[in-house]
Amino acid sequence: MKEILVDEWVRKAEEDYESAIDLAQRRKKPVPNTVCFLCQQCVEKYLKAFLTLYDIPFAKTHDLIALKTLCLPVSDDFELIHDFLVGLDPYSVAFRYPGEEATPEEAQEAVKAMQQVRKFIRARLKLEEE
Secondary structure, three states, X not given: OHHHHHHHHHHHHHHHHHHHHHHHOOOOOOOHHHHHHHXXXXXXXXXXXXXXXXXXXXXXXXXXXXXXXXXXXXXXXXXXXXXXXXXXXXXXXXXXOOOOOOOHHHHHHHHHHHHHHHHHHHHHOOOOOO
């Protein structure tokens, strides 16, 4: 059962990953807010996949730093991705509502951060790089 949940988190994370990559490549009608949101969502789901694998309970949260903190007892090298998580964390909510706008440059940085965190966590989940 646990493996099924981990696989589901990964599948959903990969859907966000593919969507973010595809939308980030748009030249006409760019959607940087959506790209940033999807990058944050991808990373959030990968963190939750890792926590699920190790039977670590977590609240319904979008807080990447809180999720990372829960990962630390299993693998203290999660501190290595802290700066990426800090950069992605605001995109879960703030940029989805009026008053905040992501720039195309921020979207590019979010994609890079997402790719780094994805690679980091996939290695710890023992998943092949795709």
